[in-house]
Amino acid sequence: MSGPLLQLDGVRWSPRGHEVLRGITISVEAGELVALIGPTGSGKSTLRRILGRLLRPSAGRVRLGGRDAWSLAPGEVARRVAFLPQSPEASPDLTVAELVWHGRYPHHRGLARSFGGARPADRAAVESALHQAGVAELRAARLGELSGGEQRRAWIALVLAQEAELLLLDEPTAFLDIGHQLELLALLRRLHEERGTTTVMALHDLAYAGSHATRVVALSGGQVAADGPPGRVLTSEQLSALYGVPVTVLPGPAGAAGLPIVVPRSAAPGPDRGPGARPPGG
Amino acid sequence: MLIAGHRRIRPAPALAGAAAALLAAAVIAVSLGAVRLSLGEVAGGLLDAGDDTTRRIVWQLRVPRVLAAALVGAHLGLAGALLQGVTRNPLADPHILGFSSGAGFVAVALVVWAPGSPGALAPAGAFAGSLLSAAVVYALAWRGGISPVRFALSGVAVAALFTALSAAAISLSDLFTQAALSFLVGGLIGVGWDHLPRIAPYTAAGALAAVGLARSLNVLALGDDVARGLGMRVERVRLAAVAAAAALTGAAVAISGILAFVGLVAPHAARLLVGGDYRLVLPLSGLLGAALLVLADTAARTAWAPTEIPAGIVTAIVGAPVLLLLIRTRT
Numbered sequence: 001m002s003g004p005l006l007q008l009d010g011v012r013w014s015p016r017g018h019e020v021l022r023g024i025t026i027s028v029e030a031g032e033l034v035a036l037i038g039p040t041g042s043g044k045s046t047l048r049r050i051l052g053r054l055l056r057p058s059a060g061r062v063r064l065g066g067r068d069a070w071s072l073a074p075g076e077v078a079r080r081v082a083f084l085p086q087s088p089e090a091s092p093d094l095t096v097a098e099l100v101w102h103g104r105y106p107h108h109r110g111l112a113r114s115f116g117g118a119r120p121a122d123r124a125a126v127e128s129a130l131h132q133a134g135v136a137e138l139r140a141a142r143l144g145e146l147s148g149g150e151q152r153r154a155w156i157a158l159v160l161a162q163e164a165e166l167l168l169l170d171e172p173t174a175f176l177d178i179g180h181q182l183e184l185l186a187l188l189r190r191l192h193e194e195r196g197t198t199t200v201m202a203l204h205d206l207a208y209a210g211s212h213a214t215r216v217v218a219l220s221g222g223q224v225a226a227d228g229p230p231g232r233v234l235t236s237e238q239l240s241a242l243y244g245v246p247v248t249v250l251p252g253p254a255g256a257a258g259l260p261i262v263v264p265r266s267a268a269p270g271p272d273r274g275p276g277a278r279p280p281g282g
Numbered sequence: 283m284l285i286a287g288h289r290r291i292r293p294a295p296a297l298a299g300a301a302a303a304l305l306a307a308a309v310i311a312v313s314l315g316a317v318r319l320s321l322g323e324v325a326g327g328l329l330d331a332g333d334d335t336t337r338r339i340v341w342q343l344r345v346p347r348v349l350a351a352a353l354v355g356a357h358l359g360l361a362g363a364l365l366q367g368v369t370r371n372p373l374a375d376p377h378i379l380g381f382s383s384g385a386g387f388v389a390v391a392l393v394v395w396a397p398g399s400p401g402a403l404a405p406a407g408a409f410a411g412s413l414l415s416a417a418v419v420y421a422l423a424w425r426g427g428i429s430p431v432r433f434a435l436s437g438v439a440v441a442a443l444f445t446a447l448s449a450a451a452i453s454l455s456d457l458f459t460q461a462a463l464s465f466l467v468g469g470l471i472g473v474g475w476d477h478l479p480r481i482a483p484y485t486a487a488g489a490l491a492a493v494g495l496a497r498s499l500n501v502l503a504l505g506d507d508v509a510r511g512l513g514m515r516v517e518r519v520r521l522a523a524v525a526a527a528a529a530l531t532g533a534a535v536a537i538s539g540i541l542a543f544v545g546l547v548a549p550h551a552a553r554l555l556v557g558g559d560y561r562l563v564l565p566l567s568g569l570l571g572a573a574l575l576v577l578a579d580t581a582a583r584t585a586w587a588p589t590e591i592p593a594g595i596v597t598a599i600v601g602a603p604v605l606l607l608l609i610r611t612r613t
Binding site for chain 2: 052053054073074075076077078079081082083084085088089090091093094098099102103105106108113114159162
């Protein structure tokens with residue numbers, strides 16, 4: 001398809017006159033891996049709720065492949081955008097394969113939804129999703145037996161089984177330890193490089209945005225404050241202005257391509273305000 | 283319980299086992315009573331082969347009663363499973379959420395204020411009452427969407443309200459109120475063949491809704507946001523499930539009055555057996571609810587013979603400890 005997969009045009013959200021989003025215009029092309037960053041209160045949460053179609057904007061348009069997102073039936077939207085909320089929960093009794101199978105829900109209708117068996121297309125999609133997310137060997141395992149990182153990969157497999165054009169992930173690394181965070185981001189990066197998967201993810205961690213995204217969109221005060229390749233957005237000046245604290249961005253130990261390090265410039269950095277020490281969410 | 287949380291029984295044996303349990307409960311129920319019948323006599327009576335008295339006891343008294351108990355139990359089990367699925371609350375059931383109390387209030391009102399009304403009006407009226415209480419619960423819980431917790435808490439409040447209204451209607455009336463009282467602690471005393479066709483349409487509608495909703499309830503178990511992301515019209519699914527549960531509950535209350543705990547216990551037993559897949563939990567809850575109430579009603583008929591007690595007392599005596607056990611182990 002020609003044209004952007006996702007296009008936001010002057011999107012506003014102003015409940016009871018309180019302006020949370022003041023006109024967001026972004027477009028995402030096929031094959032991009034976009035990180036959405038911004039301080040608490042920047043409108044990041046609201047924007048991802050709008051993108052997930054949980055919230056209807058007060059003004060402006062959201063287009064998916066050129067069609068207005070709100071003129072499409074929910075099932076049609078779900079075949080174009082796969083949305084994964086922050087830390088979703090499922091019964092610990094569910095197996096990985098059962099969870100991933102739910103990704104086929106938007107592709108079924110009517111009574112076939114309840115009692116139709118798996119069609120070849122469903123089997124292929126689930127199989128491929130299990131492999132892409134690296135949970136094929138865990139298919140028979142119950143979620144309660146898995147580590148946090150494995151569970152998160154199973155959820156990624158669910159949205160992959162949805163076979164949508166665009167993945168929309170809300171804080172995919174939330175509540176994971178550093179090993180599982182890196183493993184998950186490497187998975188997303190691999191999907192981007194090998195399969196051309198288009199992903200928009202809200203991220204709290206600036207270092208990860210710098211190391212894994214191909215493009216960073218920074219929100220501030222309900223507007224797009226900066227938008228471009230990580231090297232251009234994640235600069236000392238921009239981040240200091242964005243978060244209201246003086247910070248310095250240093251190249252990481254692996255050089256320009258590795259994890260950049262964001263260091264507070266305040267006189268005495270407290271032990272609890274180091275980079276990456278902030279809790280996820282917001 | 284014997285079955286650990288992780289071990290599940292395969293679908294076919296589970297459903298076949300529950301159907302066999304229901305059949306066994308039904309045979310026991312037909313054979314027990316003031317006149318105890320042997321298995322041979324039960325078979326003879328059913329096949330129209332035995333003597334006249336046996337045939338009459340089997341066909342005119344016990345079989346319709348057993349069928350009614352099975353239908354009402356199935357209604358409550360299915361309604362409970364639908365409501366637990368839709369509220370994601372393991373403690374939800376038609377009684378706790380106020381659906382039964384709304385149905386019971388209308389049924390009581392009909393007996394107290396319109397004693398001459400035709401019998402067919404009772405299920406329709408109770409369905410209306412059940413829908414009314416469901417609507418009140420829904421409206422109280424609504425804030426741009428339904429949160430399962432608000433839904434459950436509103437249900438508790440509405441249940442208390444309608445139970446109080448029913449009690450008020452009974453105490454203010456100067457009629458003979460045995461019939462009205464029997465709605466508050468339900469049972470199947472005096473239920474016969476003519477009651478069955480009245481609730482059958484509701485059974486069919488409820489079963490059809492369950493078939494249509496099973497997969498959506500599975501997806502809804504992953505949370506509202508995930509379900510929306512998968513393209514589900516969450517509020518529509520919730521409304522359909524609540525309406526189906528109200529229809530099932532209303533019809534059940536119209537012939538049996540309020541029976542606590544059947545709708546709570548049956549889905550739990552089903553989940554313990556087969557796990558969380560609603561495509562299995564819904565039919566299994568119906569079968570187990572039916573078997574449960576057939577046994578409870580048999581106990582109510584025979585335990586204190588010749589006096590019959592309402593089956594609602596038996597379900598409460600058995601159900602209350604089960605509820606406490608669930609609260610201790612699940613929360």
